[in-house]
Amino acid sequence: MPSWTLLGQSALSGVFIGALYGLLGLGLTLCWGLLRQINLAHFALVFLGAYLSYQLAAAGVDPLLTLAAIAPPFFVFGALLHWLLARFKVNPLNTLLVTFGFMVMIESLIQWIWSADFRRLESHYAGIKWKVGALFVPLPELLTLAIAVGLALCIWAILRFTDLGRAMRAAAEDAPIAAAFGVNEKLLALLLSGFCAALAAVAGACLALSHTLAPSQIYAWIGVVFAAVMIGGLGNPLGPLTAGIVIGVSEALTMAVTAPAWAPLVSFSLLIGALLLRPEKF
Amino acid sequence: MRFIVVALAMGVVPFLGLPAFYESFLYLIFHWVVLATSWNILSGYSGYFSFGHAAFFGCGVYTTAVLAGKLGWPFLWTLPLAGALPAVLGVALGAVIFRVRALRGELFAVLTLAVTFVVATIVLNTPIDGGPGVYLSAVAIPQLAPSPSGTFYLLSLALAVSTVWLAYAVHQSRFGTGLFAIHDDEEVAEVMGVPTYRFKLAAFALSCALAGLAGGIHGVFVSYVTVAETFSGSTALYVILMAALGGTRHWLGPAVGAAAVTTLLYAFTTSDFAVAGRAAVGLIFILVILFLPQGILGGFARR
Numbered sequence: 001m002p003s004w005t006l007l008g009q010s011a012l013s014g015v016f017i018g019a020l021y022g023l024l025g026l027g028l029t030l031c032w033g034l035l036r037q038i039n040l041a042h043f044a045l046v047f048l049g050a051y052l053s054y055q056l057a058a059a060g061v062d063p064l065l066t067l068a069a070i071a072p073p074f075f076v077f078g079a080l081l082h083w084l085l086a087r088f089k090v091n092p093l094n095t096l097l098v099t100f101g102f103m104v105m106i107e108s109l110i111q112w113i114w115s116a117d118f119r120r121l122e123s124h125y126a127g128i129k130w131k132v133g134a135l136f137v138p139l140p141e142l143l144t145l146a147i148a149v150g151l152a153l154c155i156w157a158i159l160r161f162t163d164l165g166r167a168m169r170a171a172a173e174d175a176p177i178a179a180a181f182g183v184n185e186k187l188l189a190l191l192l193s194g195f196c197a198a199l200a201a202v203a204g205a206c207l208a209l210s211h212t213l214a215p216s217q218i219y220a221w222i223g224v225v226f227a228a229v230m231i232g233g234l235g236n237p238l239g240p241l242t243a244g245i246v247i248g249v250s251e252a253l254t255m256a257v258t259a260p261a262w263a264p265l266v267s268f269s270l271l272i273g274a275l276l277l278r279p280e281k282f
Numbered sequence: 283m284r285f286i287v288v289a290l291a292m293g294v295v296p297f298l299g300l301p302a303f304y305e306s307f308l309y310l311i312f313h314w315v316v317l318a319t320s321w322n323i324l325s326g327y328s329g330y331f332s333f334g335h336a337a338f339f340g341c342g343v344y345t346t347a348v349l350a351g352k353l354g355w356p357f358l359w360t361l362p363l364a365g366a367l368p369a370v371l372g373v374a375l376g377a378v379i380f381r382v383r384a385l386r387g388e389l390f391a392v393l394t395l396a397v398t399f400v401v402a403t404i405v406l407n408t409p410i411d412g413g414p415g416v417y418l419s420a421v422a423i424p425q426l427a428p429s430p431s432g433t434f435y436l437l438s439l440a441l442a443v444s445t446v447w448l449a450y451a452v453h454q455s456r457f458g459t460g461l462f463a464i465h466d467d468e469e470v471a472e473v474m475g476v477p478t479y480r481f482k483l484a485a486f487a488l489s490c491a492l493a494g495l496a497g498g499i500h501g502v503f504v505s506y507v508t509v510a511e512t513f514s515g516s517t518a519l520y521v522i523l524m525a526a527l528g529g530t531r532h533w534l535g536p537a538v539g540a541a542a543v544t545t546l547l548y549a550f551t552t553s554d555f556a557v558a559g560r561a562a563v564g565l566i567f568i569l570v571i572l573f574l575p576q577g578i579l580g581g582f583a584r585r
Contacts, residue, residue, distance in 0.1 A: 088572045090571070090575070091575075093331055098568050098571050098572065100567065104567070107560070108561035112557050219515050226392055226395065230389070259407065264399050265399075268396040268397075272396050275393050276379075
């Protein structure tokens with residue numbers, strides 16, 4: 001049995017990695033729940049954002065400020081992607097296949113520009129960590145957690161309390177009826193899809209702060225982030241974050257107590273259990 | 283009958299004395315034909331898109347790897363089990379999954395994807411693999427043809443023709459009609475008297491068994507198997523890609539898609555433009571789904 005300090009540190013790193021799962025899952029769950037699009041390209045966009053952030057940071061820009069440059073073009077890409085999918089009336093399952101095509105193309109682009117080697121963003125954030133009690137708290141991970149919690153709460157509040165959010169939820173529920181009540185559902189969907197892509201840019205910048213980048217890593221995130229999205233409930237902005245933290249902590253504790261290679265078993269057993277035991281929620 | 287003629291005609295290839303390259307290349311095409319066609323029997327016909335085909339393929343790979351590589355069984359004797367174990371796994375999973383009404387469409391896809399990771403983790407952490415991978419280079423390869431690559435060619439040819447024949451037979455039978463009815467509207471099919479639960483379970487078992495057999499042969503063909511390679515997510519994606527490209531509602535669609543994608547990928551990965559080639563495959567994929575949502579043979583499908 002490992003010491004309490006080790007377990008505490010493991011749980012803390014689980015919370016941090018869970019925040020990243022939640023941040024990656026945020027755009028995915030909105031797209032899936034409100035637009036019925038399963039966007040695999042989201043993962044590739046996250047990595048493209050991370051690489052761009054890496055490139056700009058290497059040129060001396062503050063990693064968080066790079067978002068101002070990256071997010072707008074991502075927004076445009078997301079809106080265009082939705083326009084394409086809506087124009088051809090692609091059904092939910094085929095959106096998975098089309099966005100898989102985009103994922104492969106973006107991955108090839110990344111590999112062409114930055115090669116298949118591992119890259120690491122060096123910034124002044126990386127070295128900073130505080131000691132709280134017996135535990136170490138690194139700044140990049142803490143920033144990720146703060147951004148993930150802040151964004152999830154903001155989006156939750158917007159969807160729940162503003163007219164814009166109500167219109168979006170109505171359009172997701174029944175688009176023709178919502179349109180009959182004066183909701184411009186086509187414009188809203190374009191905005192939402194663009195916004196999801198911009199969220200990918202944010203997740204990318206956070207990923208670059210705390211993780212080593214390689215094009216092949218894109219696929220490593222798909223399974224566990226899907227698990228967080230599904231357990232959290234589609235279209236629920238707080239879902240991926242809470243589920244992500246549960247997965248992250250249980251993975252980290254499994255790693256500390258048994259061998260690291262057992263960790264995926266935990267997250268996917270949680271996913272299977274969640275799907276089988278409370279399917280009425282979806 | 284037509285299938286036997288095709289099989290016999292193609293069966294002479296290893297005896298022509300061609301370079302081993304052709305046999306191995308055609309082997310790969312047959313390999314993917316089996317995986318895509320077997321996937322289609324459940325997922326294409328009944329609309330239950332599985333992302334877990336790699337789990338059953340991998341189950342077959344590791345059945346042969348353990349029996350032939352570690353316990354010294356003769357290679358061909360391991361194949362029945364390489365087909366049976368994935369089928370049992372599929373039926374056990376299906377018996378739970380198909381009872382839950384909500385697990386359709388995307389949720390079934392995600393659940394089967396998760397199953398792949400669970401099976402992979404178990405194989406990686408138990409003595410089945412344990413981490414370093416399993417070497418199968420010492421396994422004796424039966425002399426069915428003048429060369430080992432010819433033997434693999436004949437084995438995979440036999441399996442591919444049987445698989446396509448089974449897909450054809452299912453397609454033409456009441457069983458197939460029932461699966462297509464489930465695809466179009468499961469509630470209506472149930473009311474009309476289609477035993478949906480049993481049909482789905484039977485299709486899943488058949489699909490898993492064929493994938494497992496392909497795995498059993500492939501493990502010895504590559505002669506060194508690892509968990510990361512065997513259970514990689516790209517296997518499931520390529521299988522779906524091939525079937526969707528060829529057309530999921532036609533029995534020959536996945537085979538056509540498999541041949542096209544394998545040839546394309548091969549042509550690109552061996553050229554100087556491997557990265558650009560991957561991007562081109564992605565682009566072709568997008569264009570086909572957008573402009574031919576029913577696949578290349580979609581227009582020929584009568585159902």
